[in-house]
Amino acid sequence: MKEQQYNSLKDQITPKTPLAINCLKAFAVGGLICCVGQAISFFYMMFFDFTEKTVGNPTVATMVFLAMLLTGFGQYRKLGQFAGAGSAVPVTGFGNAVVSAAIEGKTEGLVLGVGSNMFKLAGSVILFGVVSAFFVTLIKLILVSVGVAAW
């Protein structure tokens, strides 16, 4: 059997990704996670001295903390299998990527294991976040300098 022939046979038999259902799940779970975040935001604004501008930081930190607990107790894996991007795209997904890699590195010690494995999955997010922040700011600065745009 030729390679092309085989690949069309394989595609025929392999079940298709249920795109509509996956998207719906991602939307619902992602939305719910954001609602939890919103509730935490309101909590911080009502009982602590945070404004809408400053409440983002403690909210994100709290969400990552929740992600740590869910990951540690083995629940985030199940959520991820169900929700796909719905649990991967919120910061809890970033937290899960860091925490799961850190837990796994434990057997190699805190320096060689936890330290160097922690950003195995999430490192690229930080890399592209910082690099794109630099280039966006650079471009903006150039545009402002030549008078095309304003801050």
Add this chain to the structure above:
Amino acid sequence: MVIVFQSKPSILSSGVVVGPLEKRSVFQTYFDKISADERFQKVSNEKGNAMLISEACQTILKKSNLNNLDIDYLLGGDLVNQMTPTNFAARELAVSFIGLFSACATSVSSIVIASLLTELGASNYSIAGASSQHNSVERQFRYPVDYGGQKPATAQWTVTAAGFVLVGKHQPKLPYVEAATIGKVIDYGATDPFHMGGAMAPAAFDTIQAHLKKRSQTVKDYDVIMTGDLGKIGLKILIAMFAQSGVKKEDLSRFRDAGAEFYGEDTAFLAGASGAGCSAAVYSGYMMEQFKSGRYKRVLLVATGALLSPLSFQQGETIPCTAHAIEIGMG
């Protein structure tokens, strides 16, 4: 290449040790020991994998009233870096040892080498087999086990299991190795690490075809042709390939797959089981028992292996696959 064993080395005994989750396997009654802890109270998953192997070898020694000095060779492998769990288990057993890597096809390639050594007269007793441990393998090849990634329906679950057999000189009333085919490496350009069945099916097809042709046999000559860990979808693809090549519909039911059947219809495991321990446990546990009970007279065991590494995958290489087959008969 097909090897025909004139001396018909026998499979004298077997030892299968599995982890706690494998209690849910449909084959669980054929396992010698089900551990309640996949790490065997050790600190790391890799040590747990080594313990799986040690325990399986000890089971064989106990069952056949031998001690480690009676064993001439240990042949085996696993899926962790440089097969360290098997290396460490071999250190405990203290016998001549060759580590083998054919990914999940190691379960059969090790028995082939053991049979060759026996045929040569170099070995009276050889232990051969393979193992895998879920946590250590997932970590090695995919993501951390607690990472919440979404797996497609084609993904398979690496089992925690070690399956080893004792190969020795021919003895009556025991299953024996009659012939074997060492497979070629086949690569049809698959790149999806969550669809191993689809990548490995062509290798299984090629090896089975080669074996039947060289041995002048047909599918009908076997009670069962059992592949290693193609999974539910991979098995469907393999059956479709044989249907296209002209195998009659009623004979297609002779194709079975250890990975597809391992966890039954449990959807939590998606397309079924995988890993070197999957085929090793089913072959040396379930299959040998079927021979002893007289249900089967001749089977072809075809273990499939995906020869990728995390590095090769990240560098954009396709997944080369292989399949090794042994023909086992009785009576």
Add this chain to the structure above:
Amino acid sequence: MSTIGFTFLVAFIVGGLICLIGQLLMDVAKLTPGHTLSILVVVGAILDGLNLYESLINFAGAGATIPITSFGNSLTHGAMAEAEKHGWIGLLTGMFEVTSSGISAAILFGFIAALIFKPKGKVD
């Protein structure tokens, strides 16, 4: 509907839509989660450069701060604020001042989790 109830609804819809885009990147474009998240972070940074992300946060609250796109936003925001104040020097100093609470939180909690937990690998 009350203002607060509506805030939750908007957070749900906007946050859900960002996740839906992520799912499409994974299922249709066949990207790995790592690629998907990296793209979303870059998109967040660009949107902040266009002064759109702050408005989105004003509008959607946690619906915009919880998805990973807000990383790109908060990093770019720090750098841009410095650049606005100090010009070209600010571009450099700003880069070393940028922070994201999510990153520090993940580092800290990841470390704590490593001390407490063991990898599970249970199917359910």
Add this chain to the structure above:
Amino acid sequence: MWKAIMTLSLLLILAGCNDREKVVSYALTDNVQNQQEIEKLLKEDDAIEQANLLVIEDELFVAMQLKPFEKWNRQKIEQDWKKKLEDKFSGSKVNVSADFKMFWESTKLMEEKDQKKMLKELHALKKLAKEET
């Protein structure tokens, strides 16, 4: 945990449902006309859902909740209002905020009777509103 979240969100929704005037004001000033004029202006603005107005001595503090789709232009609306009020009442220290925190705290503040304490809290709020991160 889910139960707690559900209860909290229900509380929040209920809290937002109470019947109150669109603009509530609290004034400790002789110039009642000023206060009424601002109240009228606030009521006329369609972008505003609810607003609190505090006039204490020379302090003029407006905390408002915008309609959902007006939140996009929050900064602009805040600036416009600040400018509008500063032009009109040039002697006052004008503060305008559409922040939920400001609205929430000023609602609580209006029940405070002690003027000194109130001024102190108002200054604390103003400081909080200026924080960037």
